Amino acid sequence: MNLTIAKKLYYGFGAVALIIFGLVAYNVSTLNNLAELQDIGASRAKDAVIVEEVTGMSAQAYSVLADAIINRELEKNAQEWDEIYTEMLEDMELVGQLVDTPEEIEWVKQANQIVKEYNEDYQLVVRLVKANDMAGIAAADAEIDEMKGEFEEILYKIAASLEEEMNEADENFDAAGALAKTVSSILGFIALALAIVFALLITRSIVSGIKQVIVLVKDIASGQGDLTVRLNIDTKDEIGELAGWFDTFVGKLEAQAAEQKVLQGQVQGSTNDLGAAATQLSSITNDINDKSNSIAEMSAMV
Numbered sequence: 001m002n003l004t005i006a007k008k009l010y011y012g013f014g015a016v017a018l019i020i021f022g023l024v025a026y027n028v029s030t031l032n033n034l035a036e037l038q039d040i041g042a043s044r045a046k047d048a049v050i051v052e053e054v055t056g057m058s059a060q061a062y063s064v065l066a067d068a069i070i071n072r073e074l075e076k077n078a079q080e081w082d083e084i085y086t087e088m089l090e091d092m093e094l095v096g097q098l099v100d101t102p103e104e105i106e107w108v109k110q111a112n113q114i115v116k117e118y119n120e121d122y123q124l125v126v127r128l129v130k131a132n133d134m135a136g137i138a139a140a141d142a143e144i145d146e147m148k149g150e151f152e153e154i155l156y157k158i159a160a161s162l163e164e165e166m167n168e169a170d171e172n173f174d175a176a177g178a179l180a181k182t183v184s185s186i187l188g189f190i191a192l193a194l195a196i197v198f199a200l201l202i203t204r205s206i207v208s209g210i211k212q213v214i215v216l217v218k219d220i221a222s223g224q225g226d227l228t229v230r231l232n233i234d235t236k237d238e239i240g241e242l243a244g245w246f247d248t249f250v251g252k253l254e255a256q257a258a259e260q261k262v263l264q265g266q267v268q269g270s271t272n273d274l275g276a277a278a279t280q281l282s283s284i285t286n287d288i289n290d291k292s293n294s295i296a297e298m299s300a301m302v
Helices: 005-070 074-098 102-131 134-221 238-301
Strands: none
Touching: 005 074, 005 102, 005 134, 074 102, 074 134, 102 134, 134 238
16 A cells, blocks of 8 residues: 555554544443442342341331230220331332332232231231130231241342342442453553554655665765666655655766766867877977978088
């Protein structure tokens, strides 16, 4: 792919930045998920405590029923029962808002039915006390005691189920945390590896071309360079453009050197011709001098 150095840098660092952004986004999402799981665990723990507290209402209701049988202050006892019964209904409504699984919802329905039966049995006990029916009171007391056990067992099941959900949320929290560490480490390693790879590739693409230019310029500057050598770097980046113009420059130098060589040959030839002409002229001059001397001698003899 022929890209400019600027684009190589943009794409390289852009890819690394994209991975880092993905890592940050993943970590933010994971932290939100962990916070949600933590809230679920804390909420379920709180809900389990509430249900366990509601379980104690059964003992309070039984205490009011027993007081009706033993003390027989029915008017006062009726007021106490109305209060405890109303509180039980409100507590069971709250428990109904806390549960979410089908099994838990079914248990709440059973517990609500027992609360209604509690009220019916209380009314029965009041009538039996007024009638002084000890056998009926004993039978009702046994039935109420059995309902108390069933009510408490059901609420204990609900509390245990909520605690199980709390433990599950804690396990999911730990698993999500471990996964986040693993994924973050992998993504961080990938980002680091890509950064190193991009840095090496970009550096190599830049430095290798520059080194070729430096070697050729150094040879030319020292007077020992071969002007027929070209860089031949055909990349489309700034290094390729620099190499192209440098090859053009060296080509012009080569052409000028060739022209100078031709001119030097021509000058040398002219110099040789001038030397030969000077030698010939010197010979003619010597001949003239010799003839002049001979004429002078002959004139002296006459």
